[in-house]
Amino acid sequence: MQPNYTRRGSCPEEPGVWHVMDDDGANLKRLTSGAANSNCPCWSPDGKKIAFARNLPNGAPQIFAMNADGSDQKSLTPDRVAADPAWSPDGTKIAYAGFIAGRGYHLFVMDADGKNPKQLSASDNTFGYVFPAWSPDGKQIAFSDLVKRRLEIFVCDADGANLKQATATGNNTFAAWSPDGKSILFRHVAGPGKGPIYRVDLNDAGGENEKALDAFRAEGWVAGGRHVWKAR
Numbered sequence: 001m002q003p004n005y006t007r008r009g010s011c012p013e014e015p016g017v018w019h020v021m022d023d024d025g026a027n028l029k030r031l032t033s034g035a036a037n038s039n040c041p042c043w044s045p046d047g048k049k050i051a052f053a054r055n056l057p058n059g060a061p062q063i064f065a066m067n068a069d070g071s072d073q074k075s076l077t078p079d080r081v082a083a084d085p086a087w088s089p090d091g092t093k094i095a096y097a098g099f100i101a102g103r104g105y106h107l108f109v110m111d112a113d114g115k116n117p118k119q120l121s122a123s124d125n126t127f128g129y130v131f132p133a134w135s136p137d138g139k140q141i142a143f144s145d146l147v148k149r150r151l152e153i154f155v156c157d158a159d160g161a162n163l164k165q166a167t168a169t170g171n172n173t174f175a176a177w178s179p180d181g182k183s184i185l186f187r188h189v190a191g192p193g194k195g196p197i198y199r200v201d202l203n204d205a206g207g208e209n210e211k212a213l214d215a216f217r218a219e220g221w222v223a224g225g226r227h228v229w230k231a232r
């Protein structure tokens with residue numbers, strides 16, 4: 001059974017060490033080690049693999065994949081700078097933020113083995129096209145991009161077409177889709193230690209009717225965390 005989430009170890013001497021455990025907190029197991037900072041873990045749909053970003057000694061991140069037990073760790077992007085992996089629902093693709101020298105980060109999609117990278121975004125941004133998330137049907141990708149120096153949630157088709165801005169309040173990131181694909185949860189960064197979760201309906205043109213979810217209004221940061229919208 002696939003555990004519900006992974007978490008990062010808090011040992012300051014070992015930054016970015018990731019562990020996995022069952023959803024009841026049992027069977028905690030360490031998956032990564034060493035001085036390299038590992039972040040943004042993402043389960044494959046079948047629960048057999050985990051993709052994650054790892055900072056190399058020169059500070060540049062690459063995307064790695066490993067088995068669910070932490071074995072067979074290998075880079076999927078040895079020839080390029082890449083971060084923020086997100087597995088497609090069918091397990092055949094990984095969306096990610098790829099760095100282009102002189103142009104900043106762009107949205108890419110590659111095969112699950114790292115081959116055939118395809119750039120989806122066109123406009124350059126110093127820091128944008130980050131934290132992608134696939135829609136449940138695999139037809140769209142949500143991500144954060146800079147607008148007037150603040151991150152907003154955008155949505156595009158899986159081939160990069162039909163780009164649409166979904167939020168308009170600024171400082172919005174970590175998108176998570178509703179099971180029906182009609183809404184997106186996201187974290188609104190309201191200040192240090194303040195990251196309430198909001199919801200926006202995708203049929204809301206311009207993203208002006210974002211709604212704070214009372215149950216999460218006081219929630220603070222989860223370091224390197226991603227939100228999952230689970231049907232009750």
